[in-house]
Amino acid sequence: xxxxxxxxxxxxxxxxxxxxxxxxPQQYIHAVAKITLQIPRGSFFGLVGESGSxxxxxxxxxxxxxxxxNGHVEYNDDEVDYNLEHLxxxxxxxxxxxxxxxxxxxxxxxxxxxTVRDIIxxxxxxxxxxxxxxxxxxxxxxxxxxxxxNLEHLRRFPHAFSGGQRQRISIxxxxxxxxxxxxxxxxVAALDVSIxxxxxxxxxxxxxxLGLTYLFxxxxxxVVAHVCDQVAVMYLGxxxxxxxxxxxxAGPKHPYTRALLxxxxxxxxxxxxxxxxxEGEIPSPASPPPGCKFHTRCPFAIxxxxxxxxxxxxxxxxxxxxxxxxxxxxxxxxAE
Amino acid sequence: MSxxxxxxxxxxxxxxxDEGLITAVDDVSFEIAPGEVMGLVGESGSxxxxxxxxxxxxxxxxxxxxxxxxxxxSTDGRDIEVLSLNTASDLKVVRGGAIxxxxxxxxxxxxxxxxxxxxMVEQLLLHTDLNKKGAADLSVEMLERVGIxxxxxxxxxxxxxxxxxxxxxxxxxxxxxxxxxxxxxDEPTTALDVTIQAQVLELMKELVAEFGMxxxxxxxDLGVVAQTVDKVAVMYLGxxxxxxxxxxxxxxxxxxxxxxxxxxxxxxxDLDAPLTxxxxxxxxxxxRPNGCVFHTRCPKYIxxxxxxxxxxxxxxFTDHNVSCFVAEDQGARVA
Numbered sequence: 148x149x150x151x152x153x154x155x156x157x158x159x160x161x162x163x164x165x166x167x168x169x170x171x172p173q174q175y176i177h178a179v180a181k182i183t184l185q186i187p188r189g190s191f192f193g194l195v196g197e198s199g200s201x202x203x204x205x206x207x208x209x210x211x212x213x214x215x216x217n218g219h220v221e222y223n224d225d226e227v228d229y230n231l232e233h234l235x236x237x238x239x240x241x242x243x244x245x246x247x248x249x250x251x252x253x254x255x256x257x258x259x260x261x262t263v264r265d266i267i268x269x270x271x272x273x274x275x276x277x278x279x280x281x282x283x284x285x286x287x288x289x290x291x292x293x294x295x296x297n298l299e300h301l302r303r304f305p306h307a308f309s310g311g312q313r314q315r316i317s318i319x320x321x322x323x324x325x326x327x328x329x330x331x332x333x334x335v336a337a338l339d340v341s342i343x344x345x346x347x348x349x350x351x352x353x354x355x356x357l358g359l360t361y362l363f364x365x366x367x368x369x370v371v372a373h374v375c376d377q378v379a380v381m382y383l384g385x386x387x388x389x390x391x392x393x394x395x396x397a398g399p400k401h402p403y404t405r406a407l408l409x410x411x412x413x414x415x416x417x418x419x420x421x422x423x424x425x426e427g428e429i430p431s432p433a434s435p436p437p438g439c440k441f442h443t444r445c446p447f448a449i450x451x452x453x454x455x456x457x458x459x460x461x462x463x464x465x466x467x468x469x470x471x472x473x474x475x476x477x478x479x480x481x482a483e
Numbered sequence: 484m485s486x487x488x489x490x491x492x493x494x495x496x497x498x499x500x501d502e503g504l505i506t507a508v509d510d511v512s513f514e515i516a517p518g519e520v521m522g523l524v525g526e527s528g529s530x531x532x533x534x535x536x537x538x539x540x541x542x543x544x545x546x547x548x549x550x551x552x553x554x555x556x557s558t559d560g561r562d563i564e565v566l567s568l569n570t571a572s573d574l575k576v577v578r579g580g581a582i583x584x585x586x587x588x589x590x591x592x593x594x595x596x597x598x599x600x601x602x603m604v605e606q607l608l609l610h611t612d613l614n615k616k617g618a619a620d621l622s623v624e625m626l627e628r629v630g631i632x633x634x635x636x637x638x639x640x641x642x643x644x645x646x647x648x649x650x651x652x653x654x655x656x657x658x659x660x661x662x663x664x665x666x667x668x669d670e671p672t673t674a675l676d677v678t679i680q681a682q683v684l685e686l687m688k689e690l691v692a693e694f695g696m697x698x699x700x701x702x703x704d705l706g707v708v709a710q711t712v713d714k715v716a717v718m719y720l721g722x723x724x725x726x727x728x729x730x731x732x733x734x735x736x737x738x739x740x741x742x743x744x745x746x747x748x749x750x751x752x753d754l755d756a757p758l759t760x761x762x763x764x765x766x767x768x769x770x771r772p773n774g775c776v777f778h779t780r781c782p783k784y785i786x787x788x789x790x791x792x793x794x795x796x797x798x799x800f801t802d803h804n805v806s807c808f809v810a811e812d813q814g815a816r817v818a
């Protein structure tokens with residue numbers, strides 16, 4: 148395995164124009180701002196944050212499903228090396244095959260009028276990856292078997308299936324074009340715990356078998372802790388901290404990461420979290436506060452946080468943080 | 484008058500559909516004391532919401548309650564048989580009167596063209612003697628009480644102008660303004676972010692302490708259960724398979740289904756533990772298994788016994804009951 152990452156972004160920004168105003172300059176929502184991040188090949192890369200933090204937009208930008216406003220994204224799988232902000236038509240078509248998305252809601256993602264076979268075969272037909280119907284059927288059966296779908300069920304319609312089975316159908320559809328990079332956006336959020344465990348195990352298995360790299364977007368930190376090997380935390384379009392999973396969960400450095408982790412309800416009724424609770428809510432991305440975006444809710448904010456945006460620093464080679472005060476903050480009293 | 488606030492006995496509920504009778508709730512019994520918080524957990528389709536809605540007789544017209552079903556609400560020194568109430572005006576005592584409900588998706592629970600304030604005033608006029616002015620004052624006070632800033636301004640806003648966390652707070656304020664004896668919270672924090680969830684749970688705990696009402700907390704999140712409830716009931720396919728004090732059930736789950744749920748849950752304390760799903764799929768409600776409803780997926784299934792007879796609740800510890808032959812064979816746990 149070569150050592151360069153599959154995806155690397157540099158100052159990636161995505162902005163959407165707000166409704167036009169007659170006077171004054173055009174307003175923008177900066178959904179994703181200046182994100183520099185590497186996704187190593189073969190990793191199960193977690194991306195967490197509250198609603199409105201820009202995690203979905205970031206995932207879509209990597210898929211080239213939303214326009215990239217600024218910065219660079221490089222995709223390199225040793226066969227091809229693309230700069231996502233300048234793709235030719237042919238390259239984009241090829242990239243669609245290499246990068247795929249698994250949706251959140253398996254009830255909304257599948258057309259009720261198509262059979263399971265047609266749903267899974269559609270990407271092959273649209274991308275013209277197969278030359279005959281027999282070849283398509285062959286590929287559909289192959290991926291369906293890998294996703295533990297009953298081949299008898301291929302002729303049925305999605306309404307006949309439970310949530311877990313539907314999610315397996317969505318996964319089969321995403322993987323049928325043999326992608327290298329898969330964005331799983333809240334792919335287990337709508338499922339019951341037992342089915343969630345089943346789908347997570349399947350994703351892991353497929354990763355080993357097919358050599359996939361995942362960007363796993365989730366708001367459920369315990370799920371992320373279990374399946375991901377690296378985690379990035381986003382807040383209001385910014386990357387606040389990224390680290391190997393265990394390092395992050397054992398010793399979060401950013402006050403936001405700490406607050407996020409302490410908000411997870413513990414399974415032990417006698418364990419009452421001592422860490423600070425966050426007041427208030429995430430500000431609107433249309434009018435983000437100046438300086439560090441988190442300072443309005445941060446218990447450690449000082450004057451510099453209100454005016455200057457922190458730059459990304461390295462704690463270790465694989466652990467980055469954006470906080471003015473990370474070196475001086477000591478959480479040892481709250482960590483017991 | 485009994486000591487419990489609400490007592491459910493042998494509740495069985497079937498839905499008449501084109502494909503036949505579907506059993507949604509099967510012989511469920513439990514009771515809640517004033518000031519007690521009960522968690523009701525189970526997968527989708529296990530009958531948690533239907534059970535909770537029965538307490539207000541809120542299920543649709545095709546619901547058939549069995550003759551043995553009995554729900555007794557004890558309030559203001561008298562007992563009300565909820566299931567014998569028939570007209571909407573009789574049911575007013577229960578719906579929104581003694582019992583209030585908070586729903587999962589606060590956006591769907593507020594009418595989009597009516598202000599938050601009008602929602603709150605309307606139900607206060609229906610259920611209390613307050614006049615319009617008094618109802619408006621109380622509503623603003625309740626909004627302040629649940630931590631909504633600029634309550635006077637929010638009172639005149641519409642649901643879409645509020646953020647998710649604020650909407651859920653407004654929902655709670657509305658549900659509590661009539662001073663209900665029992666609050667049914669159906670997945671109240673599922674749609675919220677963890678930091679907001681922590682705030683809402685904290686708020687609910689404070690309000691229970693202040694108002695002394697009973698709460699039924701419907702959720703699939705065992706972490707939320709651990710942090711909020713006093714006792715927990717686990718449902719599977721309409722059956723109540725296990726119930727007991729929260730520490731008991733989470734530390735010593737006795738039913739194979741409860742154990743399965745715990746094994747499937749990602750735990751922060753132990754990141755190396757494999758996630759083990761409960762084998763198989765939940766059966767269709769049209770094909771309810773005979774005997775113990777869980778036997779088709781149970782790893783401890785005893786052929787000839789679990790598929791032949793229905794296990795009755797068995798006490799494994801003080802107040803901790805389990806409907807399972809295997810747990811019965813192991814006998815009660817010694818402290």
